[in-house]
Amino acid sequence: MVKYIDHIAIAVSDLVSTVQVFETILGTSIYKKELVASEGVQTYFLQLGGTKIELLESVSQDSAIAKFIHKKGDGMHHIALEVDDIYQEMDRLKAAGIEVLNDIPKKGADNKLICFLHPKTTGGVLIELVQSQVE
Numbered sequence: 001m002v003k004y005i006d007h008i009a010i011a012v013s014d015l016v017s018t019v020q021v022f023e024t025i026l027g028t029s030i031y032k033k034e035l036v037a038s039e040g041v042q043t044y045f046l047q048l049g050g051t052k053i054e055l056l057e058s059v060s061q062d063s064a065i066a067k068f069i070h071k072k073g074d075g076m077h078h079i080a081l082e083v084d085d086i087y088q089e090m091d092r093l094k095a096a097g098i099e100v101l102n103d104i105p106k107k108g109a110d111n112k113l114i115c116f117l118h119p120k121t122t123g124g125v126l127i128e129l130v131q132s133q134v135e
Contacts (some may be wrong), residue, residue: 002089006082006112006130007045010067012074015044015057021052022046034109041065043109054080054109078116078126086113086131098122103129129131 023046025027032045040063044055046086056077058066068077083089084103094100101117110112110128119126 001084003082003084005051006080007054007110008052008079009056009077009128010075011056011058011077013057013069015042015055018074019044022055024051024127032039032110035059036109038061038106039065039108041101043108053106053111078128080129083129083131086115086129088117090115093117130131 005016012016019030026046026048028046028048030044032043032048033040034043034045036043037059040058040060040107042057042059044057044097046053046055056065058069060128065077084129090100090105101116105113105115108128108130111133113133115129117127
């Protein structure tokens with residue numbers, strides 16, 4: 001079951017200047033930085049109420065974020081939805097005809113298990129399912 005929007009992710013080519021812009025707009029500071037080597041990205045998180053903004057900068061020329069920025073430029077990359085049971089949600093959505101991009105959830109930023117849904121089956125929006133892991 002989907003619980004809430006966990007975060008909105010924005011792909012950026014210049015993390016330093018974008019961080020300054022978002023800190024100014026939101027009136028808050030970055031609370032967490034994390035390198036996700038498996039995805040080839042550096043993440044910076046800001047929090048506004050119960051929702052997070054995740055700024056993504058590529059650290060690898062062949063990462064999905066580098067390819068996205070090359071093709072589309074800076075901008076919104078995906079919306080992440082927190083779920084109770086990522087495996088159950090993946091099965092439910094596959095049965096409903098939604099294309100899941102990875103068969104097994106991966107470790108993502110912020111101590112989450114993650115799985116992406118293909119935008120061609122989600123109205124053109126890349127959606128990430130996330131499940132918090134117990135630390």
